[in-house]
Amino acid sequence: MDKKQSVFKNNFRASVNDFFNRLHDTFRFIRYRFKYLDPKRFSFLTNISLPLRSLFRPKTTILFYPERPASSTTIYKLCAVHGYAMTDNPFSSYQVAFKNKDSTFFDLSTLKVLPDKYKVINRNSVDISKNKVSDVFQEIFGYSLKVDPVKHTGPAVEKSDKNAMHDGRIVHCPVPAESVRTDCVYQKVIDNTVENGFVLDYRIPVHGGRIPLVYLKYRPQQTRFSNLNDHVELEETSAIFSEREQLDILKFAKAMGIEYGEFDVLRDNKEGRIYIVDANMTPWGPPNGLPKELQRKVVLQLAETFRIFIEQYREE
Numbered sequence: 349m350d351k352k353q354s355v356f357k358n359n360f361r362a363s364v365n366d367f368f369n370r371l372h373d374t375f376r377f378i379r380y381r382f383k384y385l386d387p388k389r390f391s392f393l394t395n396i397s398l399p400l401r402s403l404f405r406p407k408t409t410i411l412f413y414p415e416r417p418a419s420s421t422t423i424y425k426l427c428a429v430h431g432y433a434m435t436d437n438p439f440s441s442y443q444v445a446f447k448n449k450d451s452t453f454f455d456l457s458t459l460k461v462l463p464d465k466y467k468v469i470n471r472n473s474v475d476i477s478k479n480k481v482s483d484v485f486q487e488i489f490g491y492s493l494k495v496d497p498v499k500h501t502g503p504a505v506e507k508s509d510k511n512a513m514h515d516g517r518i519v520h521c522p523v524p525a526e527s528v529r530t531d532c533v534y535q536k537v538i539d540n541t542v543e544n545g546f547v548l549d550y551r552i553p554v555h556g557g558r559i560p561l562v563y564l565k566y567r568p569q570q571t572r573f574s575n576l577n578d579h580v581e582l583e584e585t586s587a588i589f590s591e592r593e594q595l596d597i598l599k600f601a602k603a604m605g606i607e608y609g610e611f612d613v614l615r616d617n618k619e620g621r622i623y624i625v626d627a628n629m630t631p632w633g634p635p636n637g638l639p640k641e642l643q644r645k646v647v648l649q650l651a652e653t654f655r656i657f658i659e660q661y662r663e664e
Contacts, residue, residue: 366437369416374399376419377428384425384647398431406433408658412448413438413468414458422553422633422650423608429651432658438462444661446608447471450630452511469661472605476627477509478533480604485624488600493623497523497534505535507573511628516573538614538623547572550588550613550622551635553650554601556660559585559594560653561646563635577637582646593622600624608657 377399385395401407410427416436417424423446427434435442438461445468447459454474462468482494495504500521507516509531518537528534542548551563564581567574585594597611604627612626634646 363437363440366435366440370403370433370435373428373434374403376424377402377431380425380428384644385429386644386648399428402431402433406431408444408662409433409435409440409442410658411435411438411440411442411445411462413445413462415449417448417630418450418632420632422610422631423654425633425647426651426654429647430655430658444658445469447473448630450512452477452509467661469607470605470609470629473609473629474605476511476604476606476629478507478511478535478626479509481624481627482533482535484600484603488596488603489621489624491621493535493625495521495534495536497521497528498525500534503537505537505573506532507535509533511626514573514575535625536623538625539617540614541569541617542566545569546578548615550615551610552585552597552613553610553631553633553653554598554606554608555650555653556607556657557598558653558657559589559597560649561585562588563638564588565635565637575636577635580635580637580639582638582642589622597624 378396381390381395381399408430410432412434413436416434445462445466447454447468447470452475456471456474459468459471482492486492486494497504497506497519502521503518504521505516506519506529507513519534521534523534540547540549545568546566547569549565549567551565552559553561562583562585564583565577566579566581567577589597597613601607601609601611606627606629609627609629610631610633611624611628613622613624615622634643638646
């Protein structure tokens with residue numbers, strides 16, 4: 349088999365796989381539309397026809413490369429709302445490109461296959477480790493989250509440098525140098541306790557230069573580092589963060605190279621200052637613990653800022 353035949357065969361196989369992936373998406377899109385969209389605003393026919401159109405004649409196709417988003421991710425559901433077709437085939441036709449890989453570190457050479465004419469969303473974010481988050485946070489906000497476990501005296505948080513491990517624990521410093529874990533970071537213990545024995549974490553989505561809303565995630569103090577929420581509330585961004593804090597959060601996002609993603613933010617009770625402790629470019633959502641009656645509101649609200657973000661991208 350010569351080189352041309354091999355390329356044709358590979359492209360044909362990719363196109364077939366892409367079609368069946370999009371066929372699978374169509375059925376999930378229909379299910380998500382019935383789950384999250386108000387039947388008084390969106391008819392039965394619309395909820396069926398728009399996903400079918402995304403299979404055969406989509407108005408907008410988004411390339412997610414090198415990985416397609418999982419069906420539990422927020423972005424998958426936002427594409428379902430708008431009927432945006434998704435592909436992971438860089439040789440297919442598309443109008444918007446996302447760098448999408450659920451990992452802490454990313455090798456930019458992976459994107460060399462993409463044409464230079466396309467701007468790739470989140471392209472410049474190659475490191476979302478806890479160390480990187482802490483360093484960029486200090487650069488933007490002017491105060492530090494990290495501590496030196498050998499020199500620090502008192503409690504500290506020890507957690508994996510990798511993303512989404514949820515393995516944090518409280519250790520007492522100073523830690524003997526030989527006991528310091530090189531695969532972990534050591535950070536201040538933020539006093540984000542609230543009444544009834546809970547801690548309060550803020551989860552904030554970022555769509556371009558917008559923070560559309562804030563999740564208030566409550567967990568028992570004993571399981572503060574887990575990803576299982578006792579309950580979740582919803583609030584307007586301006587009710588939680590000052591204008592200066594919002595600007596600094598967006599500066600942080602830009603410095604991290606993150607145009608679409610979500611951040612975990614804690615506010616220290618004693619200092620009153622906020623700390624960004626985690627960054628995620630492939631968030632799942634809406635988060636567990638959010639009441640069902642709020643899930644529809646969240647998805648529609650995020651869908652609107654996501655639509656604006658995609659349209660601005662297409663105009664650039």
